[in-house]
Amino acid sequence: MKLRLAVPDLVSNSYFPAIAAVDLGLFVAEGLDVTVELIFPVDRAYAALRDHHIDLVAGSAHSAVSAFPNWRGVRLLCAQAQGMYWFLVMHSDLQCQRGDLSSLKGRHIGAAPWVELGLKGLLAASGYDLIRDDIRIGPVSRTQFPADGLPVNFGLNAATALRDREIDGFWANGMGAELAVRGGFGTLVLDVRRGDGPPECFHYTFPGVAARADLDDTASTAVVRAIRATHTRLKADPDLALAVARKRFPENTHAAIVGLIRRDLPFYETTIAADTFARMNAFLQSVGFVHTPPPFATAVFSAPP
DSSP, rough: EEEEEEEEEESSSSTTTHHHHHHHHGGGGGGGGEEEEEOOSSSHHHHHHTTTSSSSSEEEEEGGGSSGGGTTEEEEESSSSOOOOOOEEEEEEGGTTTGGGGGGGGOEEEEOOOTTTHHHHHHHTOOOTTTTTOOOEEEOOOOOOOOOOOOOOOOHHHHHHHHSSSSSSEEEEOOOOOOOHTTTEEOOOOOGTTTOOGGGGGOOOOEEEEEEESSSSSHHHHHHHHHHHHHHHHOOOOOOOHHHHHHSSOGGHHHHHHHHHHHGGGOOOHHHHOHHHHHHHHHHHTTTTTOOOOOOOHHOOOOOO
């Protein structure tokens, strides 16, 4: 069975299990012929899913409602990992301290559409007001592709913009954060997965795999099994990540990817718990994108063990 998979960030650890499942042959092992397409930002990827241009989205789970209001017509098949997975990085010249959100006052923070909701929610939960505290959160004005034609994700664009002082900080994936910190121009301020920020923010979203609700259960089960198998392979041998990176990522990211995947391994779990879905919907209700969450079984696929 042929399926088209969209990712909003290709050069990243965020959706790496889905990409690795293609390149390591684990979708093929489940009888699926899956191709990967970069569609940025994530709401465009979900719109392409809705409009039948692609068949799967490997992206932030909460963003599905951008194209499928109140979860109508979409189904989350599995998680690629658990927890909100973006990082807040500020320019090192600002001398911000880990966990100090007061350093964001009067600053311009780069963040992609729908990704920015997580930071806005975290700031609200921490007692900050964007208008009162003059915190500007918005897109980074950079091209999606460099001159050599290799795909560049938002995090890499944001890191470059931070280096060039076009922004004061960014909220983006681990690859962008790693390159900024390694480059000496970025300071890590928040890593929600590893305990920074209010605890409830961990549950705002997670990297998932979604399909239209009409994808049959046999194919849905095969997708979940492939992601599970990818987790198993990467846990057994994280160095496999380098082979995938060499095929798809710019060379300057190769040195970082294995370390990023090793760091993510404790969060590799495909199960979407009912409580996880409920907490994510509580967040979506708080920001006005969900009114009455559907039953768990309607929006989340129950894959066999």
